[in-house]
Each structure stands twice: as C-alpha cells, then as structure tokens.
Amino acid sequence: MSQRSNGPYQLIYWPKIPGRGEFIRLALEEAGADYTDTAHKEDGINTVLSLIDKNYEGDQSGPPPFAPPILKHGDLRISQTPNILLYLAPRLGLAPDGDAIYHVNSLALTALDGLSNEPHDTHHPIAVELYYEDQLEESKRRSESYRKNRLPKFLSYFERVLKPQAAQGRPWLYGETLTYADLVLFQGIDGLKFAFPRALSKLEKSGEYSNVFKLYETVKNRPRIKEYLASDRRQKYSMGIYRQYPELDDAE
Amino acid sequence: MSQRSNGPYQLIYWPKIPGRGEFIRLALEEAGADYTDTAHKEDGINTVLSLIDKNYEGDQSGPPPFAPPILKHGDLRISQTPNILLYLAPRLGLAPDGDAIYHVNSLALTALDGLSNEPHDTHHPIAVELYYEDQLEESKRRSESYRKNRLPKFLSYFERVLKPQAAQGRPWLYGETLTYADLVLFQGIDGLKFAFPRALSKLEKSGEYSNVFKLYETVKNRPRIKEYLASDRRQKYSMGIYRQYPELDDAE
Numbered sequence: 121m122s123q124r125s126n127g128p129y130q131l132i133y134w135p136k137i138p139g140r141g142e143f144i145r146l147a148l149e150e151a152g153a154d155y156t157d158t159a160h161k162e163d164g165i166n167t168v169l170s171l172i173d174k175n176y177e178g179d180q181s182g183p184p185p186f187a188p189p190i191l192k193h194g195d196l197r198i199s200q201t202p203n204i205l206l207y208l209a210p211r212l213g214l215a216p217d218g219d220a221i222y223h224v225n226s227l228a229l230t231a232l233d234g235l236s237n238e239p240h241d242t243h244h245p246i247a248v249e250l251y252y253e254d255q256l257e258e259s260k261r262r263s264e265s266y267r268k269n270r271l272p273k274f275l276s277y278f279e280r281v282l283k284p285q286a287a288q289g290r291p292w293l294y295g296e297t298l299t300y301a302d303l304v305l306f307q308g309i310d311g312l313k314f315a316f317p318r319a320l321s322k323l324e325k326s327g328e329y330s331n332v333f334k335l336y337e338t339v340k341n342r343p344r345i346k347e348y349l350a351s352d353r354r355q356k357y358s359m360g361i362y363r364q365y366p367e368l369d370d371a372e
Numbered sequence: 373m374s375q376r377s378n379g380p381y382q383l384i385y386w387p388k389i390p391g392r393g394e395f396i397r398l399a400l401e402e403a404g405a406d407y408t409d410t411a412h413k414e415d416g417i418n419t420v421l422s423l424i425d426k427n428y429e430g431d432q433s434g435p436p437p438f439a440p441p442i443l444k445h446g447d448l449r450i451s452q453t454p455n456i457l458l459y460l461a462p463r464l465g466l467a468p469d470g471d472a473i474y475h476v477n478s479l480a481l482t483a484l485d486g487l488s489n490e491p492h493d494t495h496h497p498i499a500v501e502l503y504y505e506d507q508l509e510e511s512k513r514r515s516e517s518y519r520k521n522r523l524p525k526f527l528s529y530f531e532r533v534l535k536p537q538a539a540q541g542r543p544w545l546y547g548e549t550l551t552y553a554d555l556v557l558f559q560g561i562d563g564l565k566f567a568f569p570r571a572l573s574k575l576e577k578s579g580e581y582s583n584v585f586k587l588y589e590t591v592k593n594r595p596r597i598k599e600y601l602a603s604d605r606r607q608k609y610s611m612g613i614y615r616q617y618p619e620l621d622d623a624e
Contacts, residue, residue: 174528174532175532176532177532177533177535177536178533178536182475182478183475183478183479183533183545183546184529184532184533185478186478186482186486186526186529196471196474198474198475198478199478200477200478200481200482202454202481203474203477203478203481206458206474206477207471207474219448219459222448222450222455222458222459223434223435223450225452225455225458226434226435226437226438226450226451226452226455227435229452229454229455230438230452234438237489241493245497245498245510245514246497246510246513246514246517247513247514247517247521248517248522249517249521250517258497258498258510258513261498261499261510262497262498262499265498265499265500265501265502269499269501270500274438276426277436277438280426280427280428280429280436281429281430281435281436283429284429284430293435294435
C-alpha cells in the first residue's frame with residue numbers, strides 16, 4: 121500500500137474529546153490504516169501545544185498550523201480538517217479518481233459547515249473566549265435557530281443529494297462506494313444525536329430525512345467502524361464541539 | 373493553456389455583492405482567465421436560484437450545490453469556495469506542484485475561516501434568518517470579541533507565517549510566487565477594512581502585522597488585480613459578508 125511508503129500516519133489532536141480530530145480518525149479507521157494519535161499518548165498534549173505555540177514559525181515540514189487537527193506523514197505536516205481529509209482520501213481509497221473528488225470535497229465541506237461548525241456556535245454564539253454560562257441566553261436563541269431552521273435545511277439538502285443515489289440502490293452521498301463525505305456526515309449526525317437528542321429523535325421520526333439516517337446506520341455498521349466505535353480509541357463526547365446542554369435542545 | 377480545453381470558466385454567484393464569489397473572481401482575474409460571471413448577466417440570479425432550488429437533485433455535472441459560489445467548467449459543476457479555489461489553482465498557476473498544495477490549501481482555509489466566515493457572524497451571531505436589527509446587541513458583543521481577540525489572533529498567525537518568508541525576501545504566504553492563499557488573505561483584509569475601518573486602521577498602525585499589510589498592498593498592486601479593482605467588474609461592498617455598521621467598529 122502506498123501509505124506504507126511514508127510510514128504510519130500521525131494524528132496530532134487534543135486528548136479527551138473526539139472534536140474535529142474524529143473526522144480524521146474515522147477515515148483512518150475505515151481504511152484500516154496504520155496511525156498514531158496524540159490523544160492516546162501520555163505527553164500528546166505537549167506535541168499539540170508546541171506546534172501551535174505563538175512563537176513557532178514552522179519548518180521544512182510545513183508552515184505553522186493555526187490549530188489542530190494536524191497530520192504528519194513522512195516529511196509532510198498539514199492542518200485543517202477538510203485539507204487533511206483531502207490528502208488522506210485518495211491514499212486510503214475514500215475518494216473517486218479524477219475530478220469527481222471535487223464533488224466529494226464539496227459535500228464534505230458542506231457537512232463540516234452545517235453539522236460541525238454551526239453546532240459549535242450553538243454554545244458559543246458570542247465569543248469562543250467566554251464561558252458558555254456568559255452567553256447562555258444567546259446560546260438558547262442560536263440553538264433554537266439551528267434546530268428549527270439551519271439543521272433541517274442541511275438535512276433536506278443531504279436528503280436531496282441522496283435521493284437520486286437511493287434510486288440507483290446506492291446509500292452513499294456520491295458514486296458507488298463509500299467516500300470520506302459519508303464519514304463526515306456520519307460523525308456530524310452522531311455528534312448531533314449526543315448534543316440534541318430530543319431534536320434529532322424528532323427529525324429522524326419525521327421520516328423526511330430517511331436516506332440521511334439510513335446512511336448514518338450504514339456507516340455505523342461498517343465492520344471497521346463498528347469495531348472502532350466499541351473500542352477504547354473512540355473517546356466520549358464531553359466539552360468539545362458537541363455538548364449536551366438540555367436547555368439548548370427541544371422541549372421534552 | 374489547459375483551461376482553454378474545456379472552454380471558459382463560468383462563475384455562478386449572486387449579483388450586487390462581492391461576497392464569497394470574490395475569492396473566485398480574484399483567482400480568475402490574477403490569472404487573466406477567460407470567464408463569465410452571472411453577477412453581470414441580466415438573468416444571472418435565475419441561474420443561481422435554479423441550481424439551489426429545493427427540488428433540484430443535480431445532474432451528470434454534479435450533485436446539487438448547497439449554495440453559491442458555483443463554478444462550471446466544461447462538464448464539471450462544483451461548489452464551495454475553498455473547493456473551487458482548489459480546482460482552479462493548479463489550472464491557473466496559483467498553487468505549487470505536488471504535496472505543497474496542501475500547505476497553501478490550509479492557509480487559504482484558515483484565511484477563509486478567520487477573515488470571511490467569522491466576520492459574517494459579527495452581524496449575524498444569533499440566526500442568519502433574522503434581521504441584523506433583531507440581533508443588534510449580540511452583534512455588538514460578538515464584534516467586540518472579533519475585533520479584540522479573534523482578528524488579532526488570525527493576524528498574528530499570518531504574521532508568523534510570513535516572518536520566515538520575509539527573511540528570505542518573499543512577500544508570499546508560501547513559496548516563491550503568489551498563490552491563491554495570498555489572494556484570499558488580500559480579499560479578507562480588504563473586506564475588513566470596509567467593515568471595520570477604525571479597527572483595521574489601528575491594527576495596521578500598531579506595526580505588529582506589518583508583513584500582513586505589506587502582502588495586502590503587494591497583491592493590490594499586481595497589474596491585473598489593480599486593473600480589476602478599478603473596473604466595473606469589481607462590485608461594491610454592501611449587504612454581504614462585509615457590512616459597514618459603525619456601531620460594530622472600534623469607538624472613534
């Protein structure tokens with residue numbers, strides 16, 4: 121396998137939250153790739169901190185990263201979640217050949233926007249440097265907008281993408297096989313099920329997004345993903361992107 | 373030129389705002405590429421609307437786009453700003469060969485996050501579907517956080533990226549020639565100078581980000597960019613990402 125030629129992949133990410141690192145982990149796990157993960161190393165956090173230190177100016181491996189996740193592979197060190205996925209996908213067999221990768225990339229970027237970046241802002245709508253408690257009322261308003269408007273808009277979009285695929289017997293967002301866009305969608309829905317269990321349950325039961333939730337289950341039951349999710353390598357949701365604040369969810 | 377083989381590029385974007393379409397336009401303009409732009413066509417908005425219609429399921433050119441900007445080139449239709457830039461850059465000579473494009477892409481993604489997506493949220497921190505006036509107080513708080521914390525953090529980051537480059541006599545974010553990341557940084561700073569003139573003036577005068585503002589001027593004075601900015605093709609800022617609300621800027 122070509123990935124072996126540069127040795128194992130090294131994921132550099134915060135410990136104790138799945139976070140944005142999870143999108144990278146799922147790609148590596150689905151492919152059965154050989155990788156290391158600072159989240160499971162005793163001094164892993166220091167590796168993260170040294171690379172985002174305000175005095176670090178980068179080296180021959182690449183410019184300084186703005187934030188984790190960071191991937192190191194051989195002499196190359198890159199950052200930004202969709203960028204790392206784009207690098208990994210052809211090497212891991214998670215993207216089609218040729219220009220079709222741009223279709224998959226647009227779907228992955230949209231899923232990251234709508235199912236990961238926007239959910240983060242539901243508990244930090246005013247300022248990332250403030251505590252949640254100091255933007256509680258604003259979080260309630262933003263979460264309501266997200267649950268009632270934005271999330272249904274994104275789910276409707278993905279349902280629309282999946283419909284012609286389903287008509288051809290394909291559960292995937294693009295083409296005939298699983299791509300990294302499917303993994304991003306899975307992780308987004310999984311995180312949202314944790315953060316907004318009541319809202320997600322209602323959306324699922326509505327039946328309006330049946331292909332989206334079917335894809336979620338299909339990914340969840342891929343043999344390697346299933347094994348991964350049951351393993352110690354899968355970290356619990358806590359205070360990352362997806363947080364379970366009942367006051368931000370639908371009423372009972 | 374390889375771009376000719378598939379005919380001119382077709383940019384599909386809202387009329388009357390530079391918006392996210394501007395990142396694409398600057399790449400096309402810098403390269404002197406042959407392109408059309410729905411912003412300057414009489415029924416251009418209908419092209420946008422038909423492609424994001426809630427019943428449109430895509431066709432052989434690609435899945436339905438979630439939102440503009442959309443690029444059509446030959447038989448390929450793609451969306452998402454960083455995805456379109458990634459497609460165009462190698463064709464327009466705006467990215468290095470090989471894996472170095474992942475460095476440029478991470479810089480472009482970071483600039484889009486910090487200088488375009490976050491500025492948008494300063495005037496819509498609670499809900500994109502609400503009027504600015506209905507989230508005015510929240511916008512003031514978010515803008516203050518952006519001006520005082522987030523923007524300086526991003527500017528410091530890019531200054532740090534530029535410092536070792538400047539030591540080698542290179543004004544660019546990466547490598548020896550201009551890349552699309554430089555164009556994204558230019559447009560971000562340009563939009564912010566419109567939206568927050570007082571804050572940007574102070575940040576520039578502080579001298580802490582001299583390489584960032586030097587790069588801004590360098591891009592602005594590229595012959596094709598200069599000609600473009602002075603032309604009718606460059607639209608005025610209005611009610612897009614970058615809005616000039618004096619109450620959101622620094623005090624006089």
